[in-house]
Amino acid sequence: xxxxxxxxxxxxxxxxxxxxxxxxxxxxxxxxxxxxxxxxxxxxxxxxxxxxxxxxxxxxxxxxxxxxxxxxxxxxxxxxxxxxxxxxxxxxxxxxxxxxxxxxxxxxxxxxxxxxxxxxxxxxxxxxxxxxxxxxxxxxxxxxxxxxxxxxxxxxxxxxxxxxxxxxxxxxx
Amino acid sequence: xxxxxxxxxxxxxxxxxxxxxxxxxxxxxxxxxxxxxxxxxxxxxxxxxxxxxxxxxxxxxxxxxxxxxxxxxxxxxxxxxxxxxxxxxxxxxxxxxxxxxxxxxxxxxxxxxxxxxxxxxxxxxxxxxxxxxxxxxxxxxxxxxxxxxxxxxxxxxxxxxxxxxxxxxxxxx
DNA sequence: CGATATTTGATATGATGTATAACAATTATC
DNA sequence: GATAATTGTTATACATCATATCAAATATCG
Numbered sequence: 001x002x003x004x005x006x007x008x009x010x011x012x013x014x015x016x017x018x019x020x021x022x023x024x025x026x027x028x029x030x031x032x033x034x035x036x037x038x039x040x041x042x043x044x045x046x047x048x049x050x051x052x053x054x055x056x057x058x059x060x061x062x063x064x065x066x067x068x069x070x071x072x073x074x075x076x077x078x079x080x081x082x083x084x085x086x087x088x089x090x091x092x093x094x095x096x097x098x099x100x101x102x103x104x105x106x107x108x109x110x111x112x113x114x115x116x117x118x119x120x121x122x123x124x125x126x127x128x129x130x131x132x133x134x135x136x137x138x139x140x141x142x143x144x145x146x147x148x149x150x151x152x153x154x155x156x157x158x159x160x161x162x163x164x165x166x167x168x169x170x171x172x173x
Numbered sequence: 174x175x176x177x178x179x180x181x182x183x184x185x186x187x188x189x190x191x192x193x194x195x196x197x198x199x200x201x202x203x204x205x206x207x208x209x210x211x212x213x214x215x216x217x218x219x220x221x222x223x224x225x226x227x228x229x230x231x232x233x234x235x236x237x238x239x240x241x242x243x244x245x246x247x248x249x250x251x252x253x254x255x256x257x258x259x260x261x262x263x264x265x266x267x268x269x270x271x272x273x274x275x276x277x278x279x280x281x282x283x284x285x286x287x288x289x290x291x292x293x294x295x296x297x298x299x300x301x302x303x304x305x306x307x308x309x310x311x312x313x314x315x316x317x318x319x320x321x322x323x324x325x326x327x328x329x330x331x332x333x334x335x336x337x338x339x340x341x342x343x344x345x346x
Numbered sequence: 347c348g349a350t351a352t353t354t355g356a357t358a359t360g361a362t363g364t365a366t367a368a369c370a371a372t373t374a375t376c
Numbered sequence: 377g378a379t380a381a382t383t384g385t386t387a388t389a390c391a392t393c394a395t396a397t398c399a400a401a402t403a404t405c406g
Contacts, residue, residue, distance in 0.1 A: 032263045035251035040315070041323060042229050042240055044336055045222045047265070047343035052215045055346060067215055068363095078208035085383065090205045092220065094365065099385060113384095121372045121383040139209070150214060153345060154338055163214055165327055165335045170220035172326060173228060241392095258354065267394065272356055286355095294354040294401045 052150075059145040063138050068093075069105060070142075073135045076111055076127045083122035084113075110134055225323075232318040236311050241266075242278060243315075246308045249284055249300045256295035257286075283307055 037043050056067050065073075071091055079087070088098035102125070105111045110131035113123035127135065151159055210216050229240050238246075241264075248260055261271035275298070278284045283304035286296035300308065324332055 032248065032252045032255065032259060034263075035247060036312070037244055037247050037251075038340065039336070040244075041320070041332070041336055041339070042222070042225045043244060044339035044343055045218070045225055046240075048339040048346075049215070049218045049222045050265075051342055051346040052218055056215050067219070071210055071213075071216060074208060074210050075205065078210075079205045082205065083383075086205060090207075092223075095384070096366085096386080097364065119373070119383080123384070142213070147214070149346070150342075153341065158338060159214070161331075162335065162338045163212070163217055165331060166214070166217035166221040167211065168326065169224055169323075170217055173221070173224040173322070256354075268355070269357080269395085270393065292354080292402070296355070 055149065056142065056146055060138050060141050063134055063141065065134070065138050068101065069110075070135075070138055072101065072105065073110060073127060073131055073138075076125050077132065077135060080126060081124055083116065083119075083124055085122070087125055105131070228322065229315065229319050233311050233314050236307055236314065238307070238311050241274065242283075243308075243311055245274065245278065246283060246300060246304055246311075249298050250305065250308060253299060254297055256289065256297060258295070260298055278304070 053067055056070075060070065068091075072087065075087055075090060076082075079090075084098055084102065085095055087093075088095050093101070102111070102113065106113060108130075109128050111125055111127050114126060116122045116124050154162065226240055229243075233243065244264055245260065248263060249255075252260070252263075257271055257275065258268055260266075261268050266274070275284070275286065279286060281303075282301055284298055284300050287299060289295045289297050327335065
């Protein structure tokens with residue numbers, strides 16, 4: 001709906017002794033009412049998604065992996081011998097946009113393109129040893145920091161229910 | 174994680190009599206395994222969000238309103254007398270980016286900027302009559318088509334639970 | 347009061363994500 | 377063997393998102 005990566009909600013910088021804002025008496029200057037907005041799933045969905053991605057980025061920052069790159073490596077590891085079109089399609093990436101993304105991963109030696117012997121048009125994608133190592137570390141960081149934090153916030157049962165509903169929407173909506 | 178607005182999953186164009194792909198016998202050419210990806214909340218969240226936004230766009234297409242524009246009009250209606258900074262911050266929009274957005278809405282006479290008398294730096298934002306009319310029609314379309322479809326897919330109780338969990342993540346994560 | 351700092355809306359600019367068209371090389375189809 | 381389709385790629389356009397900076401207006405404080 002809107003929603004950028006920014007703070008929103010007018011986060012008061014915490015440290016600022018002198019200001020006028022503490023006029024808590026009047027109804028003026030109060031926090032804005034979200035109103036019906038808080039009942040719209042799309043709005044909550046977008047804001048939650050930004051938070052999740054932001055946290056993912058922080059948790060996996062030492063490995064310099066974006067959520068998109070992580071998903072590519074995960075998919076490559078699970079599905080060896082596939083070409084660019086197959087991987088891109090599965091992840092909902094357009095082939096033209098997948099090229100630069102692979103260039104980035106390949107230049108860091110996390111994956112490699114191998115010309116197929118059967119069909120010399122296509123590139124078979126493989127995770128390199130270094131890619132596998134980075135992916136393993138990423139999985140641990142994500143599990144230990146990111147997903148663990150979600151479990152702490154929602155509880156395992158709720159987290160599972162949430163995941164199931166999101167998957168349903170993604171699949172059948 | 175990845176995920177664009179595109180079809181993904183290699184949607185077979187439905188109408189194409191001649192192709193090679195029906196080699197359903199071998200394990201080759203089968204659908205890819207998502208593997209651990211399907212256990213990552215961020216991935217499901219992103220894909221669900223894209224679906225929801227896409228459906229929102231279609232449902233409200235006759236009014237030519239994006240989710241972001243809809244959220245702005247909703248917030249303006251609920252919170253009269255606010256300036257650009259307050260509205261933008263609440264929605265998580267950066268002020269510089271909010272300018273062009275307001276230009277668009279104002280050029281269509283859906284809202285208006287009014288110089289404040291108290292503080293002549295700020296613009297008080299108001300929904301115009303036309304904006305209120307468009308917003309009313311948008312609400313009906315969204316409720317009748319978009320949210321109704323979600324209720325049909327998840328059921329009202331699950332939909333409410335989903336919304337609550339997403340709001341929790343957006344608020345406390 | 348007057349100097350300095352802050353706020354507001356705005357502009358310019360860049361980075362990133364997403365989408366389409368078109369191309370050469372290769373393969374499939376008939 | 378001519379035509380069509382596929383694969384990876386390039387170019388390009390557009391939207392989204394982010395930062396720095398500015399002028400005008402206001403606030404703060406010596």
